[in-house]
């Protein structure tokens with residue numbers, strides 16, 4: 001029995017490369033080199049099936065789907081430039097996502113995960129979005145949304161989008177209703193088992209650690225280093241998983257080498273129980289002795305899982321992926337994270353045409369007490385810092401978005417200074433400066449939500465600095481860091 005599902009695991013993972021659809025280039029000969037191997041695997045699998053004698057019905061049906069897959073050659077749809085093949089990262093994040101009737105949180109979730117990453121961390125991380133839907137139009141729309149929002153990350157291979165073939169899923173209409181769950185819920189939890197298994201098997205050879213996430217979370221700033229350091233530090237201990245959130249299946253970290261075993265287990269019982277119960281059963285199977293008491297079992301199981309505090313991921317979705325279900329669960333150990341960075345800025349009178357949301361005013365952001373959060377900027381909107389006295393400032397930094405609301409950036413927005421001396425205003429002959437209205441000179445602009453730069457001596461001292469929005473935005477705008485260097 002052990003041998004048998006292992007082959008299945010190989011096959012599933014292998015199947016992922018049978019047919020790939022690329023957004024960019026499509027090396028079409030990839031499938032043909034893989035197919036013969038796949039056939040051999042099937043043959044071995046059939047032998048294993050005979051040797052194994054009685055095979056569970058569930059596994060048989062998955063096997064049948066896999067056979068069907070090989071016939072059609074239609075398997076995973078993979079959207080990625082994929083130039084990281086054969087290269088292992090330290091941490092792989094797996095995010096299954098499904099179509100929701102209500103709000104989608106996927107872009108926010110990805111923004112949050114990407115927000116605080118340094119470039120070396122990006123090199124050592126892979127984020128896989130698994131679109132667990134078979135409607136190709138829908139899958140394409142998700143892939144396009146991701147391409148549009150994160151072109152650089154997809155280009156660099158940091159972000160991958162995959163989706164299963166329509167043949168991956170069994171007929172969900174014949175499921176037995178158990179544990180008082182409705183037909184809809186049984187279908188949902190069964191599909192979730194299949195989805196998580198697929199993703200785990202796909203991810204198993206891509207890194208050292210695998211972290212299961214969901215598509216409606218926010219991350220804590222610095223989560224990557226904390227996770228990696230803890231996992232590395234605890235590497236010699238016998239845990240099966242580390243928990244970086246206490247909720248459901250969010251933030252569970254596994255060694256990728258354990259993934260085939262875990263996915264096999266999920267696949268074997270995918271119709272029987274929800275995935276978090278199955279995970280607990282794995283622990284039970286591994287360490288509990290039926291001849292000993294519950295206390296012994298609990299103690300032994302505790303050795304296989306370790307909780308990290310504080311939690312590094314928080315659940316944000318209100319609408320569950322199960323239609324109609326509201327999901328209010330929040331992780332109490334996540335705590336509050338600071339969503340802005342404070343600086344000592346020179347005294348100034350601040351004003352803006354932008355309307356702030358709730359208490360997130362510009363003044364409190366400038367004084368380092370909060371972030372500034374404004375309702376959708378339109379062309380011509382501005383933010384003005386009118387210094388009480390002209391200041392000599394070597395440079396500036398404006399960061400828009402924060403780890404929970406990273407999408408709310410400034411787009412097409414310039415940084416402009418008003419030199420206090422009229423003479424200096426005429427120095428715009430300096431080639432890289434352009435004049436704006438009212439004597440202001442453009443010194444920089446927002447790129448990817450960040451504006452950072454120096455202000456040349458020729459323009460000093462400056463009596464005011466402003467940000468000017470040049471086109472209507474689709475989203476709100478948030479400033480989480482304001483720094484005027486003096």
Ligand SMILES: *[C@@H]1O[C@H](CO)[C@@H](O)[C@H](O)[C@H]1NC(C)=O
Pocket residue numbers: 061064065068167170171
């Ligand atoms: C596999 O394909 C056959 C015919 O090609 C079909 O009858 C069968 O239902 C398929 N099985 C599954 C599980 O999709």
Ligand SMILES: *[C@@H]1O[C@H](CO)[C@@H](O)[C@H](O)[C@H]1NC(C)=O
Pocket residue numbers: 071072073074136
């Ligand atoms: C693969 O899938 C596409 C899109 O669903 C379909 O049009 C095509 O016929 C399939 N190919 C095979 C060989 O079944």
Ligand SMILES: *[C@@H]1O[C@H](CO)[C@@H](O)[C@H](O)[C@H]1NC(C)=O
Pocket residue numbers: 081083084155156157
């Ligand atoms: C992948 O390729 C793109 C351009 O094709 C390049 O910019 C990027 O650095 C590459 N990434 C890796 C990890 O090799």
Ligand SMILES: *[C@@H]1O[C@H](CO)[C@@H](O)[C@H](O)[C@H]1NC(C)=O
Pocket residue numbers: 386418464
């Ligand atoms: C800055 O404030 C002073 C004093 O209120 C005012 O005279 C000046 O016009 C303001 N500057 C700008 C650019 O609005």
Ligand SMILES: *[C@@H]1O[C@H](CO)[C@@H](O)[C@H](O)[C@H]1NC(C)=O
Pocket residue numbers: 379412470471
């Ligand atoms: C920025 O705004 C200007 C003026 O409205 C417009 O001409 C330009 O195309 C915009 N640039 C971008 C990148 O949207």
